[in-house]
Amino acid sequence: MPGAEGEAARVAGFLVRHQLPGLVDVHTHFMPERVLNKVWAYFDAAGPLVGSEWPITYREEEGRRLTRLREFGVVAFTSLLYPHKPGMAEWLNGWAAGFAARTPGCLHSATFYPEPGVEAYVRRAIEAGARVFKAHVQVGAYDPNDPLLDPVWGVLAEAGVPVVTHCGSGPAPGRYTGPGPIARLLARHPRLPLVVAHLGMPEYSDFLSLAERYGQVRLDTTMAFTDFSESRAPFPRVELGRLRDLADRVLLGSDFPNIPYPYVHQLEAIERLGLGSEWVRGVCHGNGAALFRLEGNGEA
Known part of the structure; x- marks a missing residue:
């Protein structure tokens, strides 16, 4: 596990270099403890949806993980959770609502699953203040x-x-x-504010095309450009121009705490693309602050 003080100093240097007031991370995970422990056990076992060794860098209790994000200058983040079977989503939404209410900086998150009653509980979550939803087509094994x-x-x-x-x-x-x-989903719902996780890895080019076609489609950087992902599914450098042109629709995501490397590596991987500080500021703060209508320095 990386030393907290040394890593926080590296993140602070990143913020200074790019004149950032803080970070808005749209892809972080907080879950009920027993659910998170099962997720970690799945990663430990290199389950079929993981496919290789995947050490959890921030295997810490909840309070310590929250402190980590604050030490890293994260002013707004999510508690993305997701069901893998019917009957889970509404219970997860109740937990997430309580977590957001007691956790400064957390964007009230929610989820859903294709099951009877799903429209009703999604409406209830929105009425209760949910600001972001998570859909996990891979883990849920459902057709969007x-x-x-x-x-x-x-x-x-x-x-x-x-x-x-x-x-x-x-x-x-x-x-x-x-x-x-x-693509079939967006053809029916072209105004859907869809955030493509992991930049659509490994089908980067196809998802860039969808973002170019639909003005409400965004992409998050989760694990993209890192050494871990570049060794498995490298981002095609010929697409850097398209990524630069979508400057206002790329969002910082990290997958914290379930990442096999230090948090700062995601930031430095974004930086080393060489797309400039203005682009980095938008990705790491401005775009997320605008999407979620955050005030001041971007705090939720």
């Missing part, structure tokens, strides 16, 4: 075009609530991952 979800996407599009969606085929493909199902 499932008829049960069609009214949900419509509700989210109408409310303008972003949905961070793991829809790319990394680290291992699923039955419904890849750009095809999402």
Whole structure:
């Protein structure tokens, strides 16, 4: 585990170099303890959706993890959680609402699953103040075009609530991952504020095309450009120009705490793309602050 003081100093240097008031991280995970322990056990076992060794860098109790984010200058973050079967989502939403209420800086997060009653509990979550949803097509093993979800996407599009969606085929493909199902979804819901997790890894180019076609589609950087991901699914350098041109729709994501390297490495991996400080400021703060209508220095 990285030394807290040394890593915080490196993050502070990054903030100074790019004149950043703090970080807005749209892809972090906080969950009920027993759920998170099961997630960690799955990573430890290198389960089929992981496929290789994946040490958890920040295997710490909840309070320490929150302190870490504050030490790193993260002023707004999410508690993304996701069900893998029916009957989980509404319970997870209740936990996430309580977590956001007691945790400064946390954007009230929620989720859903294709099941009877899903539209009703998504509406209730929005009415309760949910500001971001998580959809995990890979873990949930569901088609985003499932008829049960069609009214949900419509509700989210109408409310303008972003949905961070793991829809790319990394680290291992699923039955419904890849750009095809999402392209069909966006054809029906073109105003849906969809945030493509992991930049759509490894189908980067296809998801860049969807972002160019649909003005409400964004991409988060989660694990992209890092040494870990570059050795497995490198971002094509010929696409850097397209990434630069989408400057206002790329968002910082990290996957904290479930990452196999220090948090600062994600920031330095973004920096070493060489797209300039203005681009870095937008990705790491400005774009997320605008999306979530954060005030002042971006605090939630």
